[in-house]
Amino acid sequence: MASTSYKVIGTRPIRHDGTDKVTGRAQFGADIQLSGMLFGAILRSPHAHARIKSIDISQAESYPGVHAVVTGTDLPEQQQKVAHLGEGDVNLYHLSQNVLARQKVLYKGHAVAAVAADDIHIAQEATQLINVEYEVLPPVLDVLEAMQDEAPVLNDDVRTDSMAGEESKDPTNVAKHYFYEKGNIEKGFEAAHVVIEREYRTSTVHQGYIEPHNATALWNQDGQITIWTSTQGSFMVRQQMADLLKLPESRIKVVPMEIGGGFGGKISVYLQPVAALLSKKSGRPVKLVMDRASVFEATGPTPGSYIRVKMGADREGKLTAAEAYVAFEAGGFPGSPVVCACMCIFACYDVPHGRINGYDVCVNKPRSNAYRAPGSTHAAFAAESVVDEICERLEMDPVEFRLKNAAQEGTRRVDGVQFARIGMKETVEAIRDSEHWKSSLEGKYRGRGIASGFWFNVGLKSSVTAMLAADGTVSLLEGSTDIGGTRASLSMQLAETLGIAAEDIKPAVVDTDSVGYNDVTGGSRVTFSTGIAVHNAGLEMRRQLIERVANIWEVKVEDVQYEDGKVRGPGGKEFTFRELAAKIHATGEPITVKGTSGSENQAGAFGTHCVDVEVDPETGKVDVLRYTIAQDCGTAIHPAYVEGQMQGGAAQGIGWALNEEYVYDEHGAMRNATFLDYRIPTCCDLPMMDTIIVEVPDPQHPFGVRGVGEVPIAPPPAALVAAIYQAVGVRMRELPASPPRLLHQILQR
Amino acid sequence: MAKKRIVTTTINGKETQFLCQPRQTLLEILRDDLALTGSKEGCSNGNCGACTVLCNGKAVNSCLILAVEAEGAEIETIEGVAPVDGLDSLQDAFLQQAALQCGICTPGFIMSAKALLQEQPDPSEEDIRFNLAGNLCRCTGYDKIVRAVQDAAAARQQV
């Protein structure tokens, strides 16, 4: 494969931060201790929808041990203004209200006030002394209900913004209407031999990272603010803080701590501005850490959805047309990833005629946020399930169908984007050729399903600094927080560029004052985009080394070659990297280089999954017997961590498919805000997860990297419901296919 | 506020005294007072296993134990696992197998796995999965974690 000529890329070195992480030394967000530090607690709304009539903090303020109390009015008022956070935009007016509510609370758990005290217990007690008078309003919890004219409206300032530019006159819950069209949809369906149209529902689900949100802030006496926090984007935290507090960015330094999972949920700020306000008021550093219930109730899960898909194919199984209506629950404020769902829903296929309508709809649930390939899992569940029914109707092998219709280089998506070099077909072929697919599955109540998925991956901007040390090692300063092994994957790319060992690179994720700008760790972009920055830094270091050697040898730069970590000159002159490094200080200035990236866009990633299940027809419980993931990963830099992404993403998709959901009562209270009741997969629920790394290099990256992190979450629900259908003959069109729901369908059959 | 108590325990082989309020958990004391932040807090109600420590050799959720209950107990935390001059075979195996991504769950898994291997030196895959089911990992899908424990078991058998 592509990696054969590489020395470092494709190997499996121990990650640089490994020892700290297996010994407990790694400093995660909540681990920080500062001298004089106070602990904070947040008062949250008990109602899903209410007007705040008054807030009285006087009792809390005078409680012994309390140093500061803040409410929404401590934040500067915001105008309607959109801030671009790299991956996704946010309206500051809404973001500010989400951080601390002002006039209204829009979901249970919405932050209303906060306290800083000597210890966490005092802070929690004091929040109970804050008196909030609410006028309770009826909540609306379902996306279709919220779209009705008579539904309670959450935000006075929200009008429907359609892509054509016109706005609705009255306040509404429907914040956005996306519309995409390709070809002539009517003609497409006329040409079809079989047309299937189905409705799908998915529940609100959470990223479920094990580390709760946290933020420690020091508003120093000189006006400088430092934030220690676990985040996917320290520069995004800085930007949001500056916007929310109306301060210049230069006043704020963000120190990214180790991050215990994010999956899209740790980009938006929640606690950071509140900790800063508490610190300002108390004159002391303040630490805020969420409890698990708040993580569920008050951060940004992925939306529940309603999706209607109609697809048609001719007698030979060629798709002729595809249409989708996609409505997402944005939560309290607009901004669901419904546009991403629109981009992904038919992306696996060459669809000649298509139409997609997408709606972003406010409901009284927490403001939704990105979750690993945001929107794509919902989309794949619906579209791939229809594909499975078309295959059944045509009596066609689902692998053959996918090979026949697979999108490839040059295919234009319904939303208009034309694909560069992609590997959809190759992932289907990998499944077709896998032992798993070729094996026979025997036994009662057992079934096999396959499904494909797509994620577009993003490029965005990165900066790194690399510094040569006299002992031949290179320090690498980066600003992309390392959420799953990117210190290793970036160091390996620098090592490959320089021709040295991965172990000779010393990577460090540093604060926002210590490295150039970096966009978020998200969109499966770090190994790709920061990788390009690292490569550029490596090339610049090589250039300077060549110049230095030319000087030492008194030869022309053109006569010096850099190869395999060695410099060679005329007459057999040669230095190893190490020998040269030892001469640096004696022969000139230090070698410190930078690398940046930002103009490249990724080509997108595809995966095809195959799963065997066994269903217990008496309980509706589904056991996953065998699971195989084939994914186009471009060039796999560190295959073990690539496999890990595939396995972890698939596991999340399995949880989404079989168990996970927010259960609400009619008042809009989540009834299962614990890990006991919101059940993510445990190791008892899963088999070993087989991986097939398909390498179709992305030509835009010097080593052919393609983002791998997100796409593996998309196919599992569709693959699982296809397998369940094979096993027990019922088609689950609502997620999760949890035991009670599946049992209900089995009994109805 | 209730009066603070003095508690005497052994932590990572060293006799340790601390002061605590009756309502404080062992996890809180370990993290906030004793600066042993390797034990993580993921849920504080016994559901995630990130806070797992060994108490008299048994794996327990330190968020479910009151600090006062630790009186006289032998506690081992992740900070006590590695020998002075290297890593424990479990820690080694986690690194070799790339059994961690974000790493927040890792200390808890290593502690649970350590307790398991003390009791069952040669566990089957099923034993491992059953015994680690109280530890949640959201990043890895568990495949590499299970393999790491298998490798560590094999490595321990060899010495």
Ligand code: FES
């Ligand atoms: S923090 Fe103790 S089990 Fe989760």
Ligand code: FES
């Ligand atoms: S490695 Fe992130 S939770 Fe396990």
